[in-house]
Amino acid sequence: xxxxxxxxxxxxxxxxxxxxxxxxxxxxxxxxxxxxxxxxxxxxxxxxxxxxxxxxxxxxxxxxxxxxxxxxxxxxxxxxxxxxxxxxxxxxxxxxxxxxxxxxxxxxxxxxxxxxxxxxxxxxxxxxxxxxxxxxxxxxxxxxxxxxxxxxxxxxxxxxxxxxxxxxxxxxxxxxxxxxxxxxxxxxxxxxxxxxxxxxxxxxxxxxxxxxxxxxxxxxxxxxxxxxxxxxxxxxxxxxxx
Amino acid sequence: xxxxxxxxxxxxxxxxxxxxxxxxxxxxxxxxxxxxxxxxxxxxxxxxxxxxxxxxxxxxxxxxxxxxxxxxxxxxxxxxxxxxxxxxxxxxxxxxxxxxxxxxxxxxxxxxxxxxxxxxxxxxxxxxxxxxxxxxxxxxxxxxxxxxxxxxxxxxxxxxxxxxxxxxxxxxxxxxxxxxxxxxxxxxxxxxxxxxxxxxxxxxxxxxxxxxxxxxxx
Ligand SMILES: Nc1ncnc2c1ncn2[C@@H]1O[C@H](COP(=O)(O)OP(=O)(O)OP(=O)(O)O)[C@@H](O)[C@H]1O
Ligand SMILES: [Mg+2]
Numbered sequence: 001x002x003x004x005x006x007x008x009x010x011x012x013x014x015x016x017x018x019x020x021x022x023x024x025x026x027x028x029x030x031x032x033x034x035x036x037x038x039x040x041x042x043x044x045x046x047x048x049x050x051x052x053x054x055x056x057x058x059x060x061x062x063x064x065x066x067x068x069x070x071x072x073x074x075x076x077x078x079x080x081x082x083x084x085x086x087x088x089x090x091x092x093x094x095x096x097x098x099x100x101x102x103x104x105x106x107x108x109x110x111x112x113x114x115x116x117x118x119x120x121x122x123x124x125x126x127x128x129x130x131x132x133x134x135x136x137x138x139x140x141x142x143x144x145x146x147x148x149x150x151x152x153x154x155x156x157x158x159x160x161x162x163x164x165x166x167x168x169x170x171x172x173x174x175x176x177x178x179x180x181x182x183x184x185x186x187x188x189x190x191x192x193x194x195x196x197x198x199x200x201x202x203x204x205x206x207x208x209x210x211x212x213x214x215x216x217x218x219x220x221x222x223x224x225x226x227x228x229x230x231x232x233x234x235x236x237x238x239x240x241x242x
Numbered sequence: 243x244x245x246x247x248x249x250x251x252x253x254x255x256x257x258x259x260x261x262x263x264x265x266x267x268x269x270x271x272x273x274x275x276x277x278x279x280x281x282x283x284x285x286x287x288x289x290x291x292x293x294x295x296x297x298x299x300x301x302x303x304x305x306x307x308x309x310x311x312x313x314x315x316x317x318x319x320x321x322x323x324x325x326x327x328x329x330x331x332x333x334x335x336x337x338x339x340x341x342x343x344x345x346x347x348x349x350x351x352x353x354x355x356x357x358x359x360x361x362x363x364x365x366x367x368x369x370x371x372x373x374x375x376x377x378x379x380x381x382x383x384x385x386x387x388x389x390x391x392x393x394x395x396x397x398x399x400x401x402x403x404x405x406x407x408x409x410x411x412x413x414x415x416x417x418x419x420x421x422x423x424x425x426x427x428x429x430x431x432x433x434x435x436x437x438x439x440x441x442x443x444x445x446x447x448x449x450x451x452x453x454x455x456x457x458x459x460x
Contacts, residue, residue: 050360070368077366087357091380101365104375146361153365 001026001157001188002047007056009042009212016042017053018212024157029189031199031220034209035235040192041084043209044161047190048079061156077105080150080158084166086142088134094121094145095130098152105153113152120148124178140171144178157188164195194239200224208232245429246436249419256412257437263332263400263411264441268393270336275343282348285369293344300341305399309334313406331403335396342392350385351377383456390449394442401438412437 002024009017016039024030032040045051047058049065049072058065060079066072088097098117102108108116121127124144126137134142143163150158160179164172176198183189183202193199199206199220206223208216210231216223227233246253281293300308312330323329354377362372404413416434419425 048364050363073363073366073368075366076364079364081361081364083357083361083364085357087355087361089358089361089376090355100375101367104371105366149361149365 001028001061002190003057003059004047005057007046007058008054009039009046009051010054016212017046020056020212020214022207022214022217024188024190026188027186028204029183029187029191029202030205030207031203032190032192032207032209033194033199033235034215038209039212040209041161044081044159044190044192047159048076048081050081073105077101077153078156080153080155082143082146082150082158082160082163084162086134086139086146086166088142088146088149090134093131093133094126094137097134097145098149101149101153116152117148120151121145123151124148125174138171139167140174143167143171143175147175147178147182151182157190158182160189160191160193162192162194164193196224196239208235210235245419245425246433249415249423249425249433252415252418253412253433253437255410256415256434257440259408259410259414260397260400260404260412260437261441263328263335263403263408264397266332267335267339267396267400270332271339271343271396272389274336274340276347278340278344279347279351280373282344283351293348297341297344300338301345303338305334305338305402308338309402309406312337327406327408328403331400331406331408335400335403338399339392339396342395343389346385346388346392347381349388350381350383353384354380386449386453386456390446390453393449394445397442397445398438 002022004020004022007017007020007022008015020043022030022043032043034040042051046053047060060075063075066075088094089100092100095114095117098120099110099113102113102116103110118127118130121130124147126141126144126148129137129141129145134145137145147163163179164175167175172195176195179189179191179198180202191198191203203220206216206218206220207214208223208227208229208231210229215229216227216232218228223232224236227236278293278296281289282297284290284293309331312334313327316330317326358376358380359372362376367375400411401413404411408414409418412434415437416427416430419430420427
């Protein structure tokens with residue numbers, strides 16, 4: 001579903017992605033972990049071209065990423081993205097946030113979109129918040145709304161960039177539960193997260209990044225039991241220490 | 243006081259004239275300013291340059307110079323049409339004011355969190371859609387107060403159009419009444435000042451209302 005080969009990306013003098021090779025087959029859940037600044041967000045954002053790349057190739061669903069314009073907009077509609085800071089549209093209600101894409105991008109009728117929107121809000125457990133504005137919701141509720149907004153586009157693949165790291169601990173579970181149920185339903189997912197519980201329960205593979213490189217790519221069991229590289233061992237000892 | 247009451251019809255005509263000039267100039271500079279503001283944040287470099295150049299020129303030149311160009315420069319280029327001075331006066335006001343509108347709009351757009359535009363792009367909205375549906379509606383909120391100041395300044399600046407010989411405008415009444423009819427200057431000026439306040443004070447109140455209205459629509 002996602003296929004990256006030889007991807008390089010610079011921010012000025014900073015080489016943030018170095019010859020990245022990564023494949024996410026249809027139906028798989030791949031978790032990306034790694035130290036801060038290792039390029040995880042950038043990796044995620046190149047896949048729907050919120051960041052452009054300097055060299056290499058990215059294919060989504062067998063097609064190379066379009067450069068700009070309508071083609072690119074169409075690709076983005078098929079790739080759901082969930083941000084660390086939710087980024088719900090502040091001037092729209094929760095339901096409007098969810099229905100906007102289907103109506104404006106997919107050309108769905110308003111009442112049909114409303115029905116779909118309510119179903120999705122039901123699914124993520126916040127149907128009773130439909131008419132509120134984002135600022136009136138808790139962080140966990142906002143993130144679940146953001147997931148519903150992405151799902152409304154019926155995406156082929158979902159990208160999550162640290163979806164729970166801006167949340168208070170008691171709200172992390174409610175968001176992870178939604179993500180686990182998505183994974184169970186067979187959604188193709190690329191998830192940047194430090195939630196090891198999620199990685200163990202839902203991931204097919206764990207990708208460890210450091211300094212812009214994919215250092216390890218393994219099943220959760222083998223990665224957590226026997227990390228091969230020193231960087232990964234060091235990283236795991238730090239995050240598992242507490 | 244008698245000077246004002248006796249010539250109330252002239253003052254009234256001047257007020258209407260100024261209102262008319264300001265209405266045209268306000269619509270013109272708002273439309274042009276919003277377009278230029280969008281140019282300044284557009285992903286197309288030449289459009290950004292046009293916006294930048296426009297602001298640099300018209301925000302940094304005195305309005306008097308802009309009006310001189312319109313009123314006396316254009317005829318030298320052979321431009322002429324009926325009510326010439328009225329329309330080039332409005333043109334000068336629009337050119338000048340649009341630069342300030344552009345800057346207000348641009349700063350309003352920049353005040354919208356970048357995450358909003360990213361989320362809009364991420365669900366597949368085109369540049370125009372995310373601008374129209376997500377960015378501009380949110381920018382509007384922060385833009386109303388500075389736009390209000392810009393428009394009120396424009397009303398006051400419109401007096402210069404009168405000074406360039408456009409009759410039937412509030413400031414031109416000063417000349418009509420003092421030179422042609424030989425009335426004392428001070429009461430006439432007071433009358434004209436009241437005329438401007440009659441326009442600007444309600445305009446300010448209206449903007450306050452509008453500001454509260456867009457703030458609630460969160
Ligand atoms: N827009 C940008 N301009 C310049 N440098 C950037 C930009 N975005 C990211 N960087 C830099 O690129 C590197 C990789 O950033 P990235 O956000 O991808 O890391 P990350 O692995 O997601 O880190 P974190 O765990 O802190 O989110 C960092 O050094 C960061 O400072
Ligand atoms: Mg990050």
